[in-house]
Amino acid sequence: MIVKLDGAEKHFGAVRALEGVDFFASAGECVGLVGHNGAGKSTLMQVLAGALAPDGGRIAVRGAIQERYSVTRAQKLGIRCVFQELSLCPNLSVAENARINHPSLRGMAWRRRAARLIAEKLDEIFPGHDIAASAIVRDLAIGRRQMVEVARAFTITQDPVDLVILDEPTSSLDTHTASQLLAFVRRFVADGKSCILISHLLGEVLKNADRIVVMRDGKVAAVDAVSAFDRDSLVAVMGAAERRAKPAVEGAGPAQESRALRVRARPTQQGDGAELVANEGEIVGLAGLSGHGQTDLLLAIFSAANRRKAGVEVSAPVALVAGDRQSDGIFPLWSISENIGIRSLEKLRNGLLISPRSEAELARVWQQRINIRTPDMGQNILSLSGGNQQKTLFARALGSDARIVLMDDPMRGVDVGTKLEVYDLLRQEARNGRTFLWYTTEIDELNNCDRVYVFRNNRIVANLDRRDMTEEKVIQSSFSDAN
């Protein structure tokens, strides 16, 4: 047993990323870890690698309980992690990046030793690769960067390597290099070492793992030998254990055909004829794993509202509700009222100036409609809780003249109460003829949508009608191996 985790818990504000997870990895096995977005896989890995301290639970390495666990400590104990986001320094060479993970590469001729270390490992894992140790990482294509990063995790100087955590290691590799890597992983495991393989390619996990751990909602949903699973059963476990009732279908306003077309858009890399269509009064969901082109399409639609853009057709004013409210949403120095009014300045104008009275009136109306909890809308927006800040952003979009509202995963880190309030408001607004394009990583939210487009690799891979939409179908399409 190399590493063992007992009852690990981790919270990020209101979000419970890990809720009492038990996990272990033994010598000589490859553990596959699967789960949908936000299931807690990455958090679990960060805890194992020492990059995140858990809020509760125990971690033991080879039976010894670790009190002060950190990345450095993990490294000493032979646990390495290839993090999902690239953790190379783009301004350094391949050899210099190897040096960063090996404090002992110093003194005379360290550059030659670092170059040899990384080159030998690259040769071993990816025979026939063409990466020079002196190449600057910035000049390498993304797939080659990933190769360097993976190879670096397996290099050895003074500390041993017993367990390597690979988080989506093949996401940027082509089929050939991916199979080279997976073959190496099998050899590595056969030597009595251990590997944790996280992948959204279920076929890859089923073929290479010895044991599979399925996570869902911050918990371990199933653990078993790989032979106990097949594609369908994996998908079933990843999906809801208990069905959640869909909200009752509202009296669907005018018939589908008679509604005005609001948005017609096609992802730039689509290839086939599939396109996203949204009509007046519809709530359209954009689903799939995060980062598969949903946000890009929303931004394309947003810019097409002002400027003609190939492949995108928009026939009404557009507003965007940002998901990352701290960086893209709020104006942190402004009051709540000002934050709401900024999208409606035309309406609030009195001559050349903004009328404070109309601004306050608009804010007051929306405070009531969306229930922003504050005694004074003139206060700074940062005085609000995260959920109420997000409501302010909804008020900004809904209070404007926009007939189309784009939502870029706006409920990230928002508490359940706020969510339910906003869902009601959205359905109400949709009945009044507003169109919503809603990218969300939470499958439950898709139940509010009239139609769902599933994205994969920047393409629309499925178009599910409300009646056909099930969690399994969404997961199935997001994880489809057909490529």
Added chain:
Amino acid sequence: MQIEMAAAPLREGARGSALGATAGARVVRAWLPALSLGLVLAAIAYLNPRAISYFGFNLMLNLAIPIVLATIAQMFVITGNELDLSIGPFVGFVGCVTATWLNDAPWLGVATLIGAVGLYAALGALIFLRNLPSIVVTLGMSFVWQGLAILMLPKPGGRAPDWLLSIAAFKPSLVPLPIVAAVAIATIVHFGLMRTSYGAILRGSGGNPAALARAGWSLLKTKVFLFALAGFFGVLSGMTLISITTSADANIGSGYTLLSIAGVILGGGEFVGGRVSPIGAVVGALTMALAASPLLTFMHIPPDWQVAANGAILIIVLAARALVSRREN
């Protein structure tokens, strides 16, 4: 950074050539500093052939070495994704200390200069620990240095220590001293930052701080070290400046802030991302020093217009640099 994030996990990603199409542009960029220096030299040679001589270079590059050293100081700060707006006044302050205490009470002078480097290091720690924007902190410090300089030397005067003057008076055969010094500085700093194992860590702290921290390196240490180096080279800059001018003035370093930033950028550096080049920075500083005054004098531009012409040259050169970078991205 944004490039990596935008590049969605595409299986096709790894295909194509090992080096992106950007490598060619990188070569162009690496040679751009040398090219701009060559252009300025060619213009000078065309306007006044006699300037291209031992004596001519000695004269033209007279004030180049302090600028080179200030540029290197700025480069260290930029390596860590920060900016130092106080380097000019700091050089002025060091100049005043050099022309007064270092001459009259050497131990006090030495202690003051060491203390100044220590203060620079402490600023690095402050900026890191409190997560403050370096522009604000160093802008504030620029007034502190300026004020201290005026306190020390309310009116121009003082005298450079004799040992400093004798170093500056040294005339190597064949190659003028400023060129020898520039080559030496470029070589030493290049070795220290680009070749040593800790130099890679320092540059990495600008390239991807999160990755560095995750690998167990202290970002506080790298920041403090970079700022201390900046302070050290700022001290050298002030001292060499006084060795040439022989006396000091509280405002003697004004203009160095902009010249140093321009030198780093002209030399192929970037404001963020830890992409700097010591050799490029030295060449960039030499270009700025030549373009700042000798070239304009030879072009018979009246002194009233020289500052404006200086600005125009800066804009042209940096625009060329920006064009190359854009091609690269």
